[in-house]
Structure formats: structure tokens, C-alpha cells
Amino acid sequence: PSFFHNDICCHQYLFQDGLFKLNDFNYAKAILVKHGGQSSKQGKELCLRSSFGMRLWKGRSLEEHQKSLNPSDPSGYRPDKIDVWMMGNVIYIILTDLYTFEFPKPLSTKEATAELVAGRRSAYPGHIANSTDPAYVAIKKALDMCWTQDWRERPSAREVSNYLMRKLREITE
Secondary structure (H helix, E strand, C coil), rough: EEEEECCCCHHHHEECCCCCCCCCCCCCCCEEECCEEECCCCCCCCCCEEECCCCCCCCCCCCHHHHHHCCCCCEEEEEEHHHHHHHHHHHHHHHHCCCCCCCCCCCCHHHHHHHHHCCCCCCCHHHHHCCCHHHHHHHHHHHHHCCCCCCCCCCCCCHHHHHHHHHHHHHHH
């Protein structure tokens, strides 16, 4: 089966043998994916998440912030797309050396929720925001992919990875 991590953040990685490895799967859940509009071989449907089981803080996903404003909303979310959003938070931290909504001034969780739900994202420091360096441009584009507002339009982690690998090859050729 496939799993979603449900707690991707910069503190969930180990560095071993020159590689970063995702760790700490205590909140992970199994998901079943529909392929080509058909149910999986087991005939089970995709498991949409309507609750997360995590304490809300400003580094959580857009969907969790939305749910905090309307807890009775019965709509579910694709858990793998939530992991993609959270992957974007990690990319932001690596790129800026800042946590989300820490720049230009630190925001509370409540303020960050309002910003996210309104479609606004963490700002980049000027040297990154104004850079034309192809690496910065590629990483900011990957971050935009991860932070797509509508989870139904958000690319998969594989699509973001493929984009970054393609850009890496272009930059290093």
C-alpha cells in the first residue's frame, strides 16, 4: 500500500551515508490510490482525509488551516497532496533558512491561518525574491508547485521531483 506521512517538516529527516532520509512515521496512514479513474485491485476507494490528528501550528498545510476555521466541513482532502504542501514548507526553510511566516515579521498561528486561507504565502528575503539565478528560480517554481492553493490542482510529489531533476540537469550541463 501507499502511505502519506502526515507530518513532513524540517525536523523529520535523518542524514545517513550522504543522504537525507524521511523519518518519524508515527502519524503516517495508509492510502489507496485510484488509477485511471478505476478503483485499486482490492476494489477500495481513495481515503480522503477530513481530520488530521495534529496540533495546528503555522507550519502545517493549507488544508489543516482551512479545517481549523470550519471544523464541521465534511469535505475531505487527498492526503498525498497535503504531504506535497508540507514538502513545500521544507523547501522554503531550506531556501530561506527561515520558518514559514517568520519574515518580514513573525506571525502567530492565527495570523498565518488568515494569510494562507487568503491565498498569501511566506515572503522571500530580497536577495532571493529578486534573484535571476537559475537555481533560485527553479526552486521558487517548485515551491509554487507545492503551494498550489487548490489541492485538486496541486502536482504530485513525483511531478515536483521530476521538475527539479530536469532543472538540475539543465543548470549543470
